Amino acid sequence: MLGFFKRDKNKIAKDGGDHSVDSMELLGEKTETTGKEVKTSLNIPPNANIGQEERYYYQFLNNELPLLKENQISLSGIEVHTEEDGRVLVKAFIRNSIAKGVHFQEPIPLSLLGPNEERLARQIFDLTILGELPPESSTPWLFVFEKKNVFEKEIPQTDWKLAFEVTKSKGPHALDLEESWEKSLADKDKEKLEQLVKTVQPPKPGEVNFMGLQSRLDDEGALHVTLLIRNGSEKNVKLEQLPLNVEDASGEIVAKGVFKLEALEIKANTSKPWTFIFPKELVLKEDADLSKWKAYVPQG
Missing domain, CATH: 2.60.40 (Immunoglobulin-like)
Structure with a gap:
């Protein structure tokens, strides 16, 4: 150019x-x-x-x-x-x-x-x-x-x-676990998450996005969705309220809701896993095909 x-x-x-x-x-x-x-x-x-x-x-x-x-x-x-x-x-x-x-x-x-x-x-x-x-x-x-x-x-x-513009203290994009996750996760599962964070393309500078890890319907009809919240910003990000939609393999919305998170913090240049539970009344499709799915913040 x-x-x-x-x-x-x-x-x-x-x-x-x-x-x-x-x-x-x-x-x-x-x-x-x-x-x-x-x-x-x-x-x-x-x-x-x-x-x-x-x-x-x-x-x-x-x-x-x-x-x-x-x-x-x-x-x-x-x-x-x-x-x-x-x-x-x-x-x-x-x-x-x-x-x-x-x-x-x-x-x-x-x-x-x-x-x-x-x-x-x-x-x-x-x-x-x-x-x-x-x-x-x-x-x-x-x-x-x-x-x-x-x-x-x-x-x-x-x-x-x-x-x-280089932040000298910034190292490779890293995994950050909440204390409750640190205590409850098996070592092999921590290693898998760490490897995932190392191998996938990090978020762009200043970008916060979500990566789906796991989804399942429990016996009571509630939908459990585990996401990796990825912070590409140079600053810590606090999430207090998060609207989420979930689509299944057919592209249909199978659950939607708004989660209050009590200032969940994702540190700068890190990814944090978190599980969101949609109670049965927020699940719109009981026979959802979760072989392929995505979760996202609705626009507007």
């Missing part, structure tokens, strides 16, 4: 600063380190619609970039432009100093920072569309901040930088 706004052809320099993070911190890429510094090679995306002159321009800028430490992902600002509609367009190099190709596995929050580290804009970008970043490479890319995500009317043309 290049060539979105024209550059001043009399100017061959980049205006933005640099921001680098360890690949393990950003992508979970654990690699060996030898202590060497890396000079990244220019990589133009295959679908970039640019001419030879533009290629020379990016090659010149890339040649002037500082060396990176091994195993880093870096953003190096090139230029910034504010559109009449309020959007802010930022060109930057995405640099990979790892000795192998890497992929972004999920959307990443980025901040545009001013001369005093003040946040000028913030937005989550889907960088999975980049595909593979080649080993030890610099890829020019255009980032479009929508007007609603821009916090200042005047964006400085120099002394700014594009930065990854």
Whole structure:
């Protein structure tokens, strides 16, 4: 995604600063380190619609970039432009100093920072569309901040930088068990849940969603539904009241109700299992086919 706004052809320099993070911190890429510094090679995306002159321009800028430490992902600002509609367009190099190709596995929050580290804009970008970043490479890319995500009317043309927003304390998405579950679950069942949380795709940043684990009708006609409540946010989430619908294999709603949870808390970046029991009077279909089912929060 290049060539979105024209550059001043009399100017061959980049205006933005640099921001680098360890690949393990950003992508979970654990690699060996030898202590060497890396000079990244220019990589133009295959679908970039640019001419030879533009290629020379990016090659010149890339040649002037500082060396990176091994195993880093870096953003190096090139230029910034504010559109009449309020959007802010930022060109930057995405640099990979790892000795192998890497992929972004999920959307990443980025901040545009001013001369005093003040946040000028913030937005989550889907960088999975980049595909593979080649080993030890610099890829020019255009980032479009929508007007609603821009916090200042005047964006400085120099002394700014594009930065990854990484919560350093954030580790892999993990299982969090309520104390009652911790005491009642067998070790083998805990291990199964932990393995599930490790292997499934974690929720997107800021997203809270539900994954069905188990459903059954008891002898009294009540429907028991166990869900994994998944919190992809950087903050703890408290659920006080939760409306739920359950559909069976036919797609019909077989139960619906509203549950008061007394501030059930799901910690940041964790998944917590919880069982919801629909009493018989809330079960709408006694012969439900639960070979396939889903539970969800109704809209509206």
